[in-house]
Amino acid sequence: MWSSDDPSLRTQIAALSPTVSPDEARRVAYTAYMTGRELHREWRVAWLPGIQNFLVNMGARKGGLCFQWATELLVRLDALKLQTLELHWAESGPNTGAEHNVIVVTARGQPFGEGILLDLWRYSGTLNKSELARRLGGRGDVASKQVRSTTKSN
Template sequence: MFFHRSLLLEVRTFAVVPLLVLALSSPWGRGRRAELFVMWSSDDPSLRTQIAALSPTVSPDEARRVAYTTYMTGRELHREWRVAWLPGIQNFLVNMGARKGGLCFQWATELLVRLDALKLQTLELHWAESGANTGAEHNVIVVTARGQAFGEGILLDLWRYSGSLVWAHVGMDPDYRWTENKSELARRLGGTRDVASKQVRSTTKSN
């Protein structure tokens, strides 16, 4: 019954959010409360514009690369993981062993690794969680200007729309309340960097 209600909720959410996107052409520019926005194409300027606007210190090129990399990560993993439309269905398939990936923390981890590889100088990445240690836990990546408070950032969510890039201001998400987990960020990055380091050492020895 819970699973059935979750599917109905996701269908209703999908029906409503595009209307919000059309209604709010600028996330913060008209004095309205922003909610969710979707980046529908790789050349959509809205996300990179808002990332660049986080601070005068942010490099426009870094903002562009973060937006593009996030969008392309969603598309690539959607194909690789054979993602079903509703996230709840994909979660079920992953837990049954019928799909390689597609849980929210997997989306967030893959995105974190790819954004970390950009070696950002003016932007900073954060691991965000909602409902930690519960069955409803959700994880996303938040980007801020370097040194900026977590709550001032923009969340990047690839799970909610099954690989389509959903983004919003951290405090304006209608569905989740986000907190930062610095230790989880370090753990995720540490693990992936260790794997990369071992692969490099192995390659060096074989040569």
């Protein structure tokens, strides 16, 4: 879906906890979709992620590897200065050729495994979201690092 006004994602984020601000849920959904759109254009993304990876590794494209999508999304979401939501970096298959990186959104203090996975790489800038962060990998395959600037006390 290319809609930056996705009521489904806003509702999923807001439903993480009664403490989640509906405005923050809206801003996260909007930012995730718009980041995908903007980077798709800027990086001249090929439809298949594997082709984009090849083009990036050959120097023919500026960006489009999964960690680049995740990093750019994280930077933009972090700039929102969220108070009721936390951002997590997630990876599957770390330090392997199959490593994959995404961002997971949780309510403040909520376990990582209950978050919503946001992946811009899998569909070349079209947001792929999942309610279950565990879906990212097999048992013991998912690692999480809290983003310091979004988890500090105010």
